[in-house]
Amino acid sequence: MNSLQLSVVHRLPQSYRWSAGLTGVGVEPLEMSGLTDDNDLIGMKLLSHNGEPAWDIMRILQAALTEIQVECAVVEWQGEPCLFVQRTDESAANCRLKNQGVAIAETFSASNPF
Numbered sequence: 001m002n003s004l005q006l007s008v009v010h011r012l013p014q015s016y017r018w019s020a021g022l023t024g025v026g027v028e029p030l031e032m033s034g035l036t037d038d039n040d041l042i043g044m045k046l047l048s049h050n051g052e053p054a055w056d057i058m059r060i061l062q063a064a065l066t067e068i069q070v071e072c073a074v075v076e077w078q079g080e081p082c083l084f085v086q087r088t089d090e091s092a093a094n095c096r097l098k099n100q101g102v103a104i105a106e107t108f109s110a111s112n113p114f
Contacts, residue, residue: 007057009083009097010105012043016084027075027084040087045080047105055081064100065093 016027017040027041046054058074058081065072065085070093072085085093094104 006048007046007061007101008048008103008105009044009061010047012045012077012082014043015040015087016043017041027077027082041084042087042090043077043082043084044093044104045077045082048103050080058083061097061100061102065096068092068096070096 014029016029019026019028027043046057049057055074061083062072062074065083070085070089072083072089072093074081074083076082098104
């Protein structure tokens with residue numbers, strides 16, 4: 001079975017932007033002002049894999065998005081590999097990943113509507 005079909009990604013809750021530091025290019029979270037910009041990044045992390053396998057899966061996901069000309073990067077964020085894409089490409093990225101067999105975990109509220 002394809003390892004992508006066993007992969008689950010989750011969208012990180014914040015928006016991000018590129019930053020340049022001493023160790024190279026990375027990302028930093030944006031302040032939650034309620035305002036978003038088309039240049040903001042969204043991040044996705046794997047829930048289904050850890051360690052080196054997570055890096056391998058993220059590189060495969062990056063290649064799948066590159067095939068449809070979605071610019072993205074795999075960057076270490078809080079000790080884990082995360083995939084970052086432009087906010088404007090989020091829908092295309094989600095669609096492509098789903099078509100590759102990746103499950104996308106959705107965040108939902110536990111409040112009772114009744």
